[in-house]
Amino acid sequence: MKRALLLVLLILLVPVAGAQAHFTTQGYQEIVQDGQTVDYVLGLEEEALYTLADGRDKRAISAYLLPRVRVSSDGEACAGALKGWTPQRRSGEAYLRLVLQYQCASESGPFSVRYAVPNENLARFELGGQEGTFLFDPDNMVLRADDPPGFAHFIEKGVEHIVLGWDHVVFLIVLLLGARGFKDVFKLSAAFTVAHSVTLALALLGVVEIPGEIVEPLIAASIVYVAAAQVLGYQSDKQLWIVFGFGLLHGLGFAGAVTFPGGTPIVSALIGFNIGIELGQALIIGVVFPLLLWTRRYEWSKLANATAGSAAAAIGLFWLSQRVLGG
Structure with missing residues (x-):
């Protein structure tokens, strides 16, 4: 007893x-709107991404990321594409700086971003005339630029x-x-x-x-x-x-x-x-x-x-x- x-x-x-x-924040994001275009810079740990995507080429990474990183404007999904990536070092770890780009039908929004990659990622955003930061994690996968959290x-x-x-x-x-x-x-x-x-x-x-x-x-x-x-x-x-x-x-x-x-x-x-x-x-x-x-x-x-x-x-x-x- x-x-x-x-x-x-x-x-x-x-x-x-x-x-x-x-x-522990495993990555970073910069989401910036310019008219109907949204430039989306995403930093992820290299080996973790390759493992999740089950591949190292553009086709495999695009197939993994684009269904999980979505941008919408006025309720309509924006067409996304992976433009490329470059390797970098952050805190001694190998990262990839990925550049995605989304074309939206409406530039006035309201905008939302759904991020379903299983890690935590601090995002800085400029969408629909609003600026701020948002911490994506498995419990908080949706950023709404028009709907700031309440009390x-x-x-x-x-x-x-x-x-x-x-x-x-x-x-x-x-x-x-x-x-x-x-x-x-x-x-x-x-x-x-x-x-x-x-x-x-x-x-x-x-x-x-x-x-x-x-x-x-x-x-x-x-x-x-x-x-x-x-x-x-x-x-x-x-x-x-x-x-x-x-x-x-x-x-x-x-x-x-x-x-x-x-x-x-x-x-x-x-x-x-x-x-x-x-x-x-x-x-x-x-x-x-x-x-x-x-x-x-x-x-x-x-x-x-x-x-x-x-x-x-x-x-x-x-x-x-x-x-x-x-x-």
């Missing part, structure tokens, strides 16, 4: 050591990002491991919330710009620190300030998960996304902390906490090395 309960706790804390903590969409994105962002989840749970009661939980979560709200707002409003290559390794390092402190029993009288500082980092990480298509009310979207993050955070605390309090009635809970903290530190080190070395 004790082993089963310990296993449940570890599963909650450590879903998969090798799982991606964040979605509820950004609440949903905030909940989704913290619940599915394993580095944020692990960091939060490790903080809960060391909390003695609900008063501690309130103080720690308040410090974390205020801090990440500040940097989230500053980053999304363009006041602060720090590359993900710097932020993501530091987020992993924050997990290693809090987990190691938990295992070693280290208590600092500046703990709230430490959590606040790490919260600033996580806020920058949150900012990397949301994009604003043209026409989106930025302040409204920012508030919605932040509300979603808080709802997701409350959900994690509401599920995990009562379970932790229950386990503390048993002697084996000390071993469970130490094991969970050690596992979190190991995962944090794995993510840190992965993000520093680009693995």
Whole structure:
């Protein structure tokens, strides 16, 4: 019975050591309309594309891409063609810069883009007089230039990002491991919330710009620190300030998960996304902390906490090395 309960706790804390903590953008797009013509530049990892297309020639790549990358204007599909591609290097990886072109019957739109290639791809677009960015992923395959996401969409994105962002989840749970009661939980979560709200707002409003290559390794390092402190029993009288500082980092990480298509009310979207993050955070605390309090009635809970903290530190080190070395 004790082993089963310990296993449940570890599963909650450590879903998969090798799982991606964040979605990793595997490509890029530039979609620019000029009259009835839409020029579509698409960057994809070379070997991944060849594998998906089951071939390396223009015919195979066209046959794969064109049914999956579609542009429509005023509800009518635009005729597309693959014009060519050139190899390039990005972050040490071999990419192909593909050039597609679409001819549309209407230049006034409204425009939509459906992207069904199974990867994540950050798109910059200029369509129908609107400009913006959009993150395509398996859950968000359609960009509508005339239909910017609403308030509820950004609440949903905030909940989704913290619940599915394993580095944020692990960091939060490790903080809960060391909390003695609900008063501690309130103080720690308040410090974390205020801090990440500040940097989230500053980053999304363009006041602060720090590359993900710097932020993501530091987020992993924050997990290693809090987990190691938990295992070693280290208590600092500046703990709230430490959590606040790490919260600033996580806020920058949150900012990397949301994009604003043209026409989106930025302040409204920012508030919605932040509300979603808080709802997701409350959900994690509401599920995990009562379970932790229950386990503390048993002697084996000390071993469970130490094991969970050690596992979190190991995962944090794995993510840190992965993000520093680009693995």
